[in-house]
Amino acid sequence: MSEAKERSLLGLTLQELTGIAEEAGQPSYRGHQIFEGIYRRRLESPEQISNLPHSFRGQLADAGFTVGLPKIEKKFSAADGTGRYLMALVDGQSVETVWMPEGDGGEAGDGSEAGKEEESRAWNRATICVSSQVGCAVDCQFCLTALLGVKRNLSAGEIVGQICAVLNDRNVLLPQDRVNVVFMGMGEPFLNYDNFMKAVRLLVEGVGIAESRMTVSTAGIVPRIYDFGAEPVRPKLAISLNASNDDLRSRLMPINRKWNLEKLMAAARDFPLRARERLTFEYVLLNEVNDSARNAREVAELIRGIRAKVNLIALNTGPGIAFETPAEERVLQFQRILIAAGVPAFVRRPRGRDIFAACGQLKRTVELQTA
Numbered sequence: 001m002s003e004a005k006e007r008s009l010l011g012l013t014l015q016e017l018t019g020i021a022e023e024a025g026q027p028s029y030r031g032h033q034i035f036e037g038i039y040r041r042r043l044e045s046p047e048q049i050s051n052l053p054h055s056f057r058g059q060l061a062d063a064g065f066t067v068g069l070p071k072i073e074k075k076f077s078a079a080d081g082t083g084r085y086l087m088a089l090v091d092g093q094s095v096e097t098v099w100m101p102e103g104d105g106g107e108a109g110d111g112s113e114a115g116k117e118e119e120s121r122a123w124n125r126a127t128i129c130v131s132s133q134v135g136c137a138v139d140c141q142f143c144l145t146a147l148l149g150v151k152r153n154l155s156a157g158e159i160v161g162q163i164c165a166v167l168n169d170r171n172v173l174l175p176q177d178r179v180n181v182v183f184m185g186m187g188e189p190f191l192n193y194d195n196f197m198k199a200v201r202l203l204v205e206g207v208g209i210a211e212s213r214m215t216v217s218t219a220g221i222v223p224r225i226y227d228f229g230a231e232p233v234r235p236k237l238a239i240s241l242n243a244s245n246d247d248l249r250s251r252l253m254p255i256n257r258k259w260n261l262e263k264l265m266a267a268a269r270d271f272p273l274r275a276r277e278r279l280t281f282e283y284v285l286l287n288e289v290n291d292s293a294r295n296a297r298e299v300a301e302l303i304r305g306i307r308a309k310v311n312l313i314a315l316n317t318g319p320g321i322a323f324e325t326p327a328e329e330r331v332l333q334f335q336r337i338l339i340a341a342g343v344p345a346f347v348r349r350p351r352g353r354d355i356f357a358a359c360g361q362l363k364r365t366v367e368l369q370t371a
């Protein structure tokens with residue numbers, strides 16, 4: 001790739017920004033001012049960093065520096081308040097980012113805060129679901145993103161940028177507003193591990209989102225689960241289980257042929273949980289494929305002894321997906337069996353299905369055909 005004319009500031013650490021200031025003959029605290037400007041204040045161009053001298057702002061612009069926020073190319077709004085953003089990246093590729101508000105009028109949450117403050121605001125907590133790659137290489141048979149294949153990794157700046165762009169679009173004030181981040185959009189974060197972890201640190205130190213408010217989900221890249229457990233600053237961990245035995249899992253998630261359930265569950269068992277932290281296992285229910293009573297008992301057996309909960313997701317369908325959504329009763333039966341076996345299990349409500357924003361539906365869908 002030829003040298004990019006535009007150089008994005010997003011993605012650079014405080015140390016790297018300090019280096020840029022010093023190279024330009026500026027005092028090193030200017031690096032901190034840029035850091036605050038792009039992450040905490042979420043400004044959109046170097047010219048807006050008003051506490052920098054005019055001359056230095058001009059120098060940055062002349063050197064080709066931009067903040068590097070992705071451009072919101074399209075925005076879809078679902079009946080349940082979910083927003084799906086199509087984000088354009090500098091090289092013409094695009095990814096999707098999802099905004100999921102909670103708790104207007106007390107339909108979610110504990111209700112204690114509803115109506116107390118921010119009357120004008122339709123949410124009191126929100127989750128942003130962010131992409132880590134353009135497309136995905138993992139090839140899970142029930143997921144629409146898999147149909148794209150993987151185009152490339154996102155840079156740390158492109159990961160942080162998705163979040164900043166959505167926070168700006170929704171006028172979010174940090175740290176007052178309660179915002180969670182889930183690395184569960186397009187791509188496999190653990191196959192873009194270094195950029196993903198750099199983005200995490202920038203979000204914590206710069207943007208102001210606590211690590212305890214973030215969760216990363218992996219399809220089961222076992223060596224990275226061990227690396228992740230050793231990180232001093234890290235989000236919570238979710239593992240996409242989706243099958244209760246190796247035969248089934250290898251069929252649904254080919255990655256299981258590389259790291260099977262024995263290896264995956266060993267990594268889960270060894271994962272160093274913090275006080276009161278729990279692992280999450282996600283399980284997409286596919287009608288009459290992985291959703292029987294026997295499957296539920298096998299899942300309980302796999303998880304026995306791990307401080308974990310299971311999030312059950314009834315399949316979100318899409319064009320080219322050869323599975324069906326189970327009836328509500330099968331979902332509830334699966335949940336009851338897990339709970340009876342002592343495994344906390346929750347049924348996740350689908351969000352934004354009508355705009356193709358739900359789990360497994362992110363495919364840069366531009367038209368909105370009805371499923």
Ligand code: SAH
Pocket residue numbers: 138140142143144183184185186187188189217218219239240241242282283284313314315316317359360361
């Ligand atoms: N690649 C990572 C991050 C994506 S998370 C991972 O696999 O964990 C996406 C979550 O949505 C995963 O838990 C996956 O199991 C789930 N999912 C994928 N396709 C789905 C679909 N069609 N319906 C419901 N959930 C789906």
